[in-house]
Amino acid sequence: MVDAKKNDTYFKEQLEVISERIEVSAQSVGRNPHEINIIAVTKTRSIAEIEKLISVNHRIFGENRVQEAQGKFLKLKERFPNLELHLIGHLQTNKAKDAIALFDVIETLDRPKLAKVLLKEMEKQDRWPRCFIQVNTGAEEQKAGVLPAEAPAFVEDCRKMGLPIEGLMCIPPVDEDPAIHFAFLRELGRRVGLEQLSMGMSGDYEIAVRFGATHVRIGTALFGPRDYSV
């Protein structure tokens, strides 16, 4: 069900509010706001809600799970070929084939085994989604991502293999100041020559923009709270 309040104006207004905040943050550090992309995170959201965002000219989306994304975006991408879909959740190697077929950007490349499988699928399908390497900046045990100390070598290995590596992605620990993690990711990006940085969510995207985010991943601030029961 689409919430009746969430008509086209609702999404247009939410996008405007978020864009204005991004603009203020970007300008406060002398950045061009136009280099920052809003990824609308649509996990648990309906096709109808996504269509409403498309109708107000939004075109960049993020999903966490391959199967859920297929259910919505296989059809949507046929109807709207200029959509850009990012995978922002953990990718199992047995879903690599479907992920390569559907996504335009894989943000969660985080281990050598996955790099191998992705490359093989890309060659097979001759489809080359851009890749971001997920860095576990907080070295959290339960979290995916390559460890900070191992990141430079992993980036280099992936490049040597021929993978289209374009950026870095991180999800800071919930109980820490995200700024430290954003600053770290930017510094790492500089060191390894990757300018695209996917960092910042509904609660901290303005901070992320000040620290160089080129992609912010926004769910709740656009759609309201998620309902996992549906």
Ligand SMILES: *Cc1c(COP(=O)(O)O)cnc(C)c1O
């Ligand atoms: C769900 C999710 C988001 C969006 O979170 P919000 O707080 O709703 O903006 C961003 N990034 C990742 C990796 C997510 O899983």
